[in-house]
Amino acid sequence: MAATRRPPTLFRNLNAKIAAIPMILTALVVFVGGTAWTVVYSFTNSRLLPREKFVGLDQYERLWSSNKWLISIENLFIYGICSLVLSLIIGFVLAALLDQKIRFENTFRTILLYPFALSFIVTGLVWQWILNPQFGIQAVVRSLGFESFSFDPLYNPDIVIYGILIAGLWQSTGLIMCLMLAGLRGIDEDIWKAARIDGIPMWKTYLFIVIPMMRPVFITTLVIIASGIVRVYDLVVAQTSGGPGISSEVPAKYVYDAMFLSQNLGQGFAGSTMMLLAVIIVIVPWAYLEFGGRKRHV
Amino acid sequence: MSNTGALNIAAAGADAAAHDLAGPRGARPKRALSGRNIMIYGTLAVVSLYYLLPLYVMMVTSLKGMPEIRMGNIFAPPMEITFEPWVKAWATACTGLNCEGLSRGFWNSVRITVPSVFLSIAIASINGYALANWRFKGANLFFTILIVGAFIPYQVMLYPLVIILREMGLYGSLTGLVLVHSVFGMPILTLLFRNYFTSVPEELFKAARVDGAGFWGIYFKIMLPMSLPIFVVAMIIQITGIWNDFLFGVVYTKPDLYPMTVQLNNIVNSVQGVKEYNVNMAATIITGLVPLIVYFASGKLFVRGIAAGAVKG
Numbered sequence: 117m118a119a120t121r122r123p124p125t126l127f128r129n130l131n132a133k134i135a136a137i138p139m140i141l142t143a144l145v146v147f148v149g150g151t152a153w154t155v156v157y158s159f160t161n162s163r164l165l166p167r168e169k170f171v172g173l174d175q176y177e178r179l180w181s182s183n184k185w186l187i188s189i190e191n192l193f194i195y196g197i198c199s200l201v202l203s204l205i206i207g208f209v210l211a212a213l214l215d216q217k218i219r220f221e222n223t224f225r226t227i228l229l230y231p232f233a234l235s236f237i238v239t240g241l242v243w244q245w246i247l248n249p250q251f252g253i254q255a256v257v258r259s260l261g262f263e264s265f266s267f268d269p270l271y272n273p274d275i276v277i278y279g280i281l282i283a284g285l286w287q288s289t290g291l292i293m294c295l296m297l298a299g300l301r302g303i304d305e306d307i308w309k310a311a312r313i314d315g316i317p318m319w320k321t322y323l324f325i326v327i328p329m330m331r332p333v334f335i336t337t338l339v340i341i342a343s344g345i346v347r348v349y350d351l352v353v354a355q356t357s358g359g360p361g362i363s364s365e366v367p368a369k370y371v372y373d374a375m376f377l378s379q380n381l382g383q384g385f386a387g388s389t390m391m392l393l394a395v396i397i398v399i400v401p402w403a404y405l406e407f408g409g410r411k412r413h414v
Numbered sequence: 415m416s417n418t419g420a421l422n423i424a425a426a427g428a429d430a431a432a433h434d435l436a437g438p439r440g441a442r443p444k445r446a447l448s449g450r451n452i453m454i455y456g457t458l459a460v461v462s463l464y465y466l467l468p469l470y471v472m473m474v475t476s477l478k479g480m481p482e483i484r485m486g487n488i489f490a491p492p493m494e495i496t497f498e499p500w501v502k503a504w505a506t507a508c509t510g511l512n513c514e515g516l517s518r519g520f521w522n523s524v525r526i527t528v529p530s531v532f533l534s535i536a537i538a539s540i541n542g543y544a545l546a547n548w549r550f551k552g553a554n555l556f557f558t559i560l561i562v563g564a565f566i567p568y569q570v571m572l573y574p575l576v577i578i579l580r581e582m583g584l585y586g587s588l589t590g591l592v593l594v595h596s597v598f599g600m601p602i603l604t605l606l607f608r609n610y611f612t613s614v615p616e617e618l619f620k621a622a623r624v625d626g627a628g629f630w631g632i633y634f635k636i637m638l639p640m641s642l643p644i645f646v647v648a649m650i651i652q653i654t655g656i657w658n659d660f661l662f663g664v665v666y667t668k669p670d671l672y673p674m675t676v677q678l679n680n681i682v683n684s685v686q687g688v689k690e691y692n693v694n695m696a697a698t699i700i701t702g703l704v705p706l707i708v709y710f711a712s713g714k715l716f717v718r719g720i721a722a723g724a725v726k727g
Binding site: 133139241244290 | 454455457458461462464465466467468469471472475483487488489537540541543544545548549553556557559560562563565567568569570571572573574575577578596597600604628629630657658659660661665678679682683691694695698701705706709710716717720721
């Protein structure tokens with residue numbers, strides 16, 4: 117092909133380029149531009165409106181000396197660790213149970229997954245009702261004669277985040293179960309047969325053969341759960357609105373409150389930049405594992 | 415590494431093993447009531463009960479009158495079934511000064527969801543098609559940015575989008591919100607369509623080109639009719655995702671135009687007045703109804719959709 121006869125590269129494949137304009141705009145303007153804008157303005161002293169008066173790391177210093185932010189981080193940490201560990205364990209165990217060639221598999225799967233179709237608002241409101249100490253579980257158990265029984269996670273500042281965790285797990289373990297089930301179905305049948313011939317007990321086969329083989333599924337699931345955790349917002353708003361006091365605040369809510377309620381944009385930008393940092397810390401190693409090795413062949 | 419070593423040996427022995435297992439005795443005869451079965455079904459039944467409990471409690475509460483709620487416990491079935499809470503939740507429940515019930519939020523959600531779903535799928539499918547079949551220089555870079563962007567917390571982009579929408583004169587309007595949903599639906603939908611169109615046999619595409627079909631001709635006459643299932647999956651992701659959205663609704667619209675989720679939260683978590691738990695639960699069910707119907711109606715396609723859409727969170 118004579119390169120000189122080609123039309124200018126800009127106009128080659130013009131239709132495809134026109135079709136890609138929305139994607140390019142989204143990628144550059146919203147994702148790159150928006151992110152850069154927020155990061156830059158997190159170094160200003162913007163309050164009601166964004167201002168270009170740069171104050172260095174002031175916003176971050178204020179952020180990290182704010183009690184509300186520290187509690188948010190602590191909550192996110194507890195919620196995150198528990199939700200990661202528990203949803204992986206519960207999701208995997210449920211998937212393993214469903215993978216035993218049982219009857220009614222579809223029924224069980226449907227029941228376990230339906231909460232995922234519901235919004236965090238709906239999930240939060242239902243569990244707020246069930247955990248209501250005046251009418252909910254606590255009242256029911258007390259009416260059975262256990263007068264001193266106490267279970268009011270949403271009204272107890274020390275354990276409120278676990279109350280939110282209960283609802284969060286209820287909503288999302290179905291999805292994890294589905295991902296794990298897909299992973300289990302991808303394991304070669306022969307491996308099970310071989311393990312059985314060798315007399316390896318089932319739990320050992322799972323622990324030492326199947327789970328290591330499912331590493332990619334686990335990593336993907338981990339990333340999905342982790343990036344969901346950082347965004348936790350609706351659930352808290354619906355269940356406790358951050359209360360009692362500020363004991364169930366989370367970073368996403370801190371950012372929202374700063375930006376849209378207390379007219380403190382700078383704090384909002386600094387908070388969201390910290391959230392971005394957290395996600396980058398999770399994503400970069402994963403992207404490296406997932407795509408880094410393959411790049412060399414392409 | 416010793417594990418994989420053992421695995422190789424195990425895999426190598428698998429052929430011989432399969433031979434043995436295929437012998438006349440077949441698989442171990444299954445007893446219906448073996449201890450193992452009781453354990454598996456028992457565990458699943460208990461877990462299922464736990465997962466169903468909230469739905470049951472919602473349902474039961476929404477059918478009781480307030481006196482009965484104050485007297486009894488939340489798990490007891492209603493003694494006298496009343497649909498009044500449902501009517502009230504739909505038509506007269508109050509948020510702030512407004513007392514039109516959830517119906518307003520419902521229609522707002524419809525007016526948000528329908529155009530958002532169409533717009534985002536139209537844009538993303540054409541986009542994915544261009545990326546899969548008409549690769550151009552630099553396309554992969556933008557695509558990578560888009561996919562990485564899906565992991566950025568929304569909070570980082572909330573305010574810049576407020577500014578962009580304000581400059582466009584769309585801040586606080588439904589059109590603005592539709593645009594926002596289309597933007598944030600873009601990564602996952604584009605990925606979905608790109609992967610699907612890549613799997614379409616290339617010969618088909620080449621044959622169409624030889625026949626003289628262009629960019630749009632191939633899209634409308636070949637790709638679109640061939641890919642209905644993936645369009646359905648995309649619709650499931652978008653309908654449930656947009657219907658369930660709270661954050662964008664609360665940031666980019668004003669009280670008159672709040673979607674259903676926002677209105678529901680305002681009704682239930684309003685501080686004034688007596689808490690009518692039955693009305694609240696009826697309202698909660700009504701809000702959850704649309705995604706639940708989509709879920710039950712679409713069955714296996716939903717699983718495919720959420721597995722693909724999980725990154726959207």
